[in-house]
Amino acid sequence: MSAPQSTPSPAAPGPEVRTAAGVLRGSREAGVAVFRGVPYAEPPVGALRFAAPRPVRPWEGVRPALSYGPPPPQSGLLGAAPQGPDATGGDWLTLNVWTPDPAAALPVLVWIPGGGYVIGHAGRPEYDGALLAGAGTVVVTLNYRLGVEGFAHLDGAPANRGLLDQVAALEWVRDNVRAFGGDPDRVTLFGQSAGAGSVAALTAVPRAAGLFRRAVAQSVPGTFFTPGLAADVAAACAAELGLRPTAADLSRVPPSGLPAAGDAVAAKMAQWEDRWGPVTHRPIPFAPVVDGDVLPATPWQALADGAGRDVDLLVGHTRDEHRLFTLIDGLLGQVTEERAETALRLLAPGPDGARRYRASFPTAGPEELYELVNADWLFRMPSLHLARAQAAGGGRVHAYELTWTAPGMGGALGACHGLDVPLVFGNLHSGEPALLIGPDPSPEAEALSARMRAAWTAFAAHGDPGWPAYDEPRRRVMLLDADPEVAAYPEEASRLLWQDHAFAALPLVGG
Structure with missing residues (x-):
């Protein structure tokens, strides 16, 4: 059954826990x-603006924990509703906990929301953790700083403040989750899209070492920036406000005023194609920065070098990762040969990547080629390569591909980006992703959701989702469909096209 819309009961006093x-x-x-x-x-x-997170100060008495914290300041480009966060006192760094038994010692699932590193809020209804918790886990969802606040590369501020927020949340889990019935030695990170990019990044962040035992990365984006590219984008954002890209200058701007600057840059990123390269095509103005301190290496390099030997990894993607974006961009059924050629030129690997894509998919028309190269560059091949890197570095990894066609819109979106979110949480009736499932979830949808929840919670409990580990050369993955099956990784043509590509941090491509 899907999770009901939960509301607190005013009749009985709520449970109480003592935290640090x-x-x-x-x-x-x-x-x-x-x-x-x-x-x-x-x-x-205030004085903590653009700083690394500081531990929360103790309070006296009993603090009500009945309402979600406010969303962090965020973009309006991807459909997020603008809000006035300044009135909240900036209290964005909050988390939420669901527990079936505060007296137990259960595995812990910590969810990092996605949203292109520019939107995201742990209070969205699709992230309600009741069903997952009911399966015998403690579920934690968290907010972190986004956009300019969290990821702009600024003089006078630490890099990757959004990642540092996530580390602080994990430290809170380590120090407090026992009071909620969680086992701090069995913490599993999970996240989708930018949340999966964050999960992958945290495997390479030295300050996060030892804070989690397992990680689930759902549709990992391949976009990590060099300091040069990140600083250039930050300078463009600051210029929209007539300021320098420094913490001192931008601290004069109310937090609610910064997302518009990032949105303005994102809306015209094509003008920087010769300087910023492929990120202008999506467009993607923010990503974790391989700065040499907070994040010393990309996740692919770190895992290949053995950073994940003590971390069990579950990683995968959907079959039709880009179809949803094609719809959002108004291009479904409208992709021209010229647009497809531009995408192939910017995104396909190697100097003759466009020709090789056409040779590998000889019957594909412009729209299929456009979606394939976008999906492969942004999500499918980064996810596959993360599994490869973990196996190469001596770590344990399980892989999957979601191939079940979403019934919403008559199945036109296929197994699209984000479809895994309602299936994993079991919230098939609530939140925007539930629109992919349709107004009346079928028994097939309910059954697949139940299988995925069982796999994710089993992985959190003991590191085995219920299918064989991924290795080379067998490349066995779970195909998640109405009738799930273990098979060789199915996107063979794409795998071969990208097999020699290194997902290095993206540099400035021109001066």
């Missing part, structure tokens, strides 16, 4: 205890 900072009172919903809007760090405003 003070006592929290939550609610009991759908058979689990829920604590919302729990601060894990001080608000990053």
Whole structure:
């Protein structure tokens, strides 16, 4: 069954737990205890603006934990509703906990929301953790700084502040999750899209070492920036405000005013194609920065070098990763030969990548070629290569591809980006991703969701989702469909095209 829309019961006093900072009172919903809007760090405003997160200060008495914390300032380009976060006091660094038994010692699932590193909020209904928690896990979802606040590369500020927020949340889990019935030695990160990019990045962040035992990366984006590219993008964002790309200058701008600058740059990124390269095609103005300190190497390099030997990894992607974006961009059924050629020129690997794509997919028309190269560059091949890197570095990894066609819109979106989110959480009736499932989830959808929840929670419990580990040369993956099966990785033509590509940090391509 899908999770009901949960509301706290006012009739009975809520459960209470004591954390390191003070006592929290939550609610009991759908058979689990829920604590919302729990601060894990001080608000990053005022003197803490653009700084690394600081531990939350203790409070006296009992703090209600009944409402989600406010969303961090975020883009309006991808459909996020603009909000006025300045009135909240900047209290964005909060998390939420669902637990079936605060007296137990259960595996812990920590969710990092996606959204292109520019949108995201742990309070979205599709991230309700009740069903996953009901399966015998403690579920944590968290907010982190986005866009300019979290990822712009600024003079006078640490790099990757959004990643540092995630590390601070994991430290909070380590120090407090026992009080919620969680086992701090069995923490599993999971995330989708930019959340999966964050999960992958944290495998390479030295400050995150030892804070999680397992990781699930769903549709890993291949975009990580060099400091040069990141600084150039930050300078363009600051120029929109007539400022320099420094923490001192941008601190004069209210937090709610910064997303518009990032949006303005994103809207005209094509003008920087000769300087910023392929990220102008999507467009992607922010990503984790391989700065040599917070993030010393890309996840692919770090895992190949053995950083994940003590971390079990589950990684995969959907079959039709780019179809949803084609729809959002108004291009479904409208991709021209010229547009396809531009995508192939910018994204296909190697100097003759466009020709090789056409040779590998001889019957593909412009739209299929456009979607293939976009999906491969942004999500499918980065995910596959992460599995390869983990295996090469001596770590354990399981892989999957979601091949089930979403019934929404008459199946026109296939197995698209984001389809895995409602299936993993089991929230088939709530949130925007549930629109992919349709208004009345079929028994087939319910059954696949149940299988995926069982696989994810089993992986969190003991590192085995229920199918063989990935290795070379067999490349066995689970194909998640109405009738799931283990098979050789099915995207062979794309795999061969990208087999020698290194997902290095993206540089400035011109001066």
